[in-house]
Amino acid sequence: MDSSKDPKYLNKLVMHDIDKPVVFHGLIQNWPASEWTPELLTSVLGDKEVKIRIGLKEAKQWESTQWEADCSYETTTLTNFCSWLNQSGDKPQDRRGDNPLLQYDPEKYWCYVDYKYMAQLFEDHPDILQAIKWSDFGFETRDGKQSTIWIGSQGATTPGHYDTYGCNLVAQIYGRKKWHLFPPSQSAALYQTRIPYEESSVFSPINISKPDSTKYPQFTSTTPYIVTLDPGDVLFVPHHWWHFVETMETSISVNTWIEMETDHKDRFHEAITRMLASGILSSAGNDGKSKWLNPTEELYDSATNLMYLKKANESLLQHQQSTGSISTLCQPSARSTSAKPAHHSPDDQQESTPSHHCQMEEVIAASSSDSPPAKRKKSCDSHMTSPYSSDTQQESTPSHQVDNDENVSAASLSDSPPAKRKKSCDSHVTIDDSVLPDFITPVPCLGHAYWKQNYHLDSSSIVDEHNMNTGTSSGETTFASENNIDLKLGSKGCVHEVEAQKFNAGDANQNQRNSGEMDDNILKIFLESVTDPEVVKHIGVVFNKKMKETA
Incomplete structure (x- = not known):
């Protein structure tokens, strides 16, 4: 085996060396999942129903992003999804029949079977779960059970956000997807918001397809990292990196979130956010809740939120004591040099992409019989690894962190030479592609001039x-x-x-x-x-x- 493709080497790259997005090429061609198509998965699932999000293609021209609250939803089978994809030129409303999707003209709408836990969707099909082999990246016990699947038609989008927990590996199985990524240092220029509230997701109201430099003037100072994933590509998304995602054609992708040491701190911050958001939203009317709370998010009472906060704080203190990081782990990061952006329009309807972890819920479920029932997408899936668990895999705790935390050199962990570094266009350290294997490509940073060249936005408006x-x-x-x-x-x-x-x-x-x-x-x-x-x-x-x- 090529030593550069050794799973241990790849694991160390992901966990310790790479702090910018990269694409791995040609590593999953031997996965059984590489043969998947929407029709194949349809034959596997049969009559099993899934919830499908439907959005407007014209929303790419809106001043703000298309949020989850702006979308329609239908619960139906993947068979009906494929029928909708492959329908003839007849008018959809004339032949809806038993397929609720046929009322949506594919020229005007997209459909997205987004964010489905594979362990739940394919619980009766272990062969499908085993077709995902994250062991090729050094995560020996990870497969489809610790993954989520995304099946979308052309035009389907995920609004801009970053995930508060972990880092992310995304395998493009079928079709193509375009990703816009931004470093954590540019959060202010992306006008970060927790409205609508959903645990573990921080959002941007900006429509990446038509950014409004009048409403969001600092946005033109951002330096996007842009890549289109082809089948067989695997994208690494580092901790707290922003991403906006668009399906370029009918697509299947699978991802797994990898726990990090920083999750102790982030869970604590999420518990505080939940407490504050729940208290304020409980005072809002139904109209306020519908706009400021993600439609699939739930509010808990103060006693439950206090339980979350207590457990998250206990876990954080234990981690601080065990690592000797008491004086630093909870410190707030330095603010960006950019000014904090003004709040966006109060009547913007906003939606979040589903949050990817249920870590606080898992703690409560494990420690109290009075815990709330498992929630929807973010539910306490017993197949999903919790950093609170004593059996959290060692390889799932990377030591590299954002906000100038100290990196661990590969040289201290193996005989592999440490990746050389160079300055990127946003003055942050990135991997020098000249020392990476040929099958690993850094996602290119296009600089803030990209907005002027492609959208005629003037960066002088910052x-x-x-x-x-x-x-x-x-x-x-x-x-x-x-x-x-x-x-x-x-x-x-x-x-x-x-x-x-x-x-x-x-x-x-x-x-x-x-x-x-x-x-x-x-x-x-x-x-x-x-x-x-x-x-x-x-x-x-x-x-x-x-x-x-x-x-």
């Missing part, structure tokens, strides 16, 4: 951090409401001036109509503010410190 609060005195931020009430907040958040003369008191009925919308806007801004990842990190530092003091 808003400087010091100009964000133009028009206010030092230490003050001005908010203007829809009915022209101008509130100036001092540095401690106290209202010290209300320019009431701007308030149009002549139309009491209009004021009353606006009050509900204004309250919703304030509640949304507050929800987004307290669940901001950087804010949560600071809360985590204080909470962790207080817990140690009372221990």
Whole structure:
């Protein structure tokens, strides 16, 4: 065997050396899964039903992304999905029959059998689960049981987001998919948000197909890494890297998330976020919840959320004590040099892609008989490995981390030469492709000039951090409401001036109509503010410190 294709060598590359996206070529051609087609999987599943997400192709021209709440859903068989894919030119509405998908014109809509746990979908077909062989990458006990499958038609999309837990290997089995990726350092320019709330996913409202540089001016400063995956390719997505995904043609892909040491910290932060989001959303009306809570997410009561928080904190403290990292593991990362972007429009309907782990739920299920029942996609699948478990595989804990955490050199782990490094277009360390084997290709960074060349966006529109609060005195931020009430907040958040003369008191009925919308806007801004990842990190530092003091 070529030593560069040795699973141990590949595992060390993924777990320790590679901190930028790369594509592995030609490593899965011997997987039985490489022969899969939608029709083959249809014959395996028979009459088993799946939930299918349906979106509009024209949404590529929208000002903001197409969220899950904007989509339609149908529960039907993969047989009907294939019939929809292969239908003739007849009008869909004229021959719907027993197939609910035929009401959606394939010229206008896409369908996505997205984010399905293979262990559940193919529970009666061990041969299908064993057709995925992550052991070729050094993960000896991983196969389809620890994987998810995505089957989509041309045009199907996954909104921009990063996953708070782990890193990711994605195998392209059938068809082609296009990926836009961005490093964690560019989160501010991607206008990160936790609305709609869903555990373990942080989103961007930007439509990557038609970015709005007026609404999101900092976006043109980003440096995208772009790649189209062909059948047989495997993409490595590092921890906290942003990704926007589009299906270029009918496609099947399979991925697995690999646990990391940083998950202890991220689970703790997610528990805080869940507590804050649940408390605020419980005060929102049904309309607010439908816009700010992902349709497939659930809210738990305060007692359950406290249980999550307690267990996550205990796990974090134990990890800190065992690794001697008490003084650093909970520290918030430095903010990006870019200014924190303004909040996007309050009436944007937003949706999240499904979160990929149920780590906190698994802890509760293992420690309490009063735990909530298993949830949908993020449910406590017994086949999915939990970092809380004592049997977590050693190879599933990479030592490389983002935010300038120390990397472990391959030289200290094997006789393989450490990969040489060079500066990439965003001034972050990346792998020098000249020292990588020929079958490993770094995803190219196209630089911020890409937006001007392809979308005619001018990077000069980037808003400087010091100009964000133009028009206010030092230490003050001005908010203007829809009915022209101008509130100036001092540095401690106290209202010290209300320019009431701007308030149009002549139309009491209009004021009353606006009050509900204004309250919703304030509640949304507050929800987004307290669940901001950087804010949560600071809360985590204080909470962790207080817990140690009372221990």
